[in-house]
Amino acid sequence: MTTARDVMHRGCECLQVNDTIDAAARRMAELNVGALPVCGEGGRLKGIITDRDIVVKCVARNKNPAAVAAGELIEEEHVWSIDANADIEEVLHQMAEHKIRRLPVLENEELVGIISQADLAAKLPEDKVGELVEAISATSH
Template identity: 40%
Template sequence: MQVKDIMTPNAECIRPNDTLQDAAKRMRDLDVGPLPVCGDNDRLSGMITDRDIVIRAIADGKDPKTTTVREAMSETKIIYCFEDQDVDEAARTMQERQVRRLVVLNRAKRMVGIISLGDLATETVDRERSGEVLHDICEPAMPRR
């Protein structure tokens, strides 16, 4: 089974110059925590999460009405998979990188959807595999002190 068979298609993006208030409203309306940030032609340029908004902006006293998404979005390498990849490959990536969602790109590197841990659990028949992925995602990356 390929990623495109179980992903959520037509995932929404936020633009880098939109405000954090715009991003927060979109997150609320879509009932999501992370939003892909897309520039021209749906090219992925980053991700922003509800946590990014709080930790990188609100906690520093920045105004969400004027602070842009670009100023608070994650700048680390974006973790993604391709729509024609096998679901098991996507699950392995989620396990190894300890993420609950992956942006899905086509081979032209344009965003076409998102695949989540929930998609793996509800759309595949391998419930044991989904449990393994969840277990590994929830493992602390570093020992707690």
């Protein structure tokens, strides 16, 4: 059985809720990634910030990225995540159902990795990835 752990990108870095958006953007550039998880006290996952969030929720609204905290851009109502031991079918189901392109992976409530569409494309059969991309893109923003 293939699990979330088998396909996730390990060593995922976490922004802190008080980190500024300009620091987040620099870190994304250094890591060559388009998103970073945001963690609060005790390393608990609070949300994810994407490069699109930075542009749409900060820059386009004429906010100063050096004065805006990462915690201000995340939506904490519900952060979708998956257990590291979850079956890959559950990963695909969660990403398709919630129309998300990245899924944080937790073990004992601690962030241990993240799964992106690219991770899945590299490790799963083409038909499975195609179904996921189609489901996410159908009404995704």
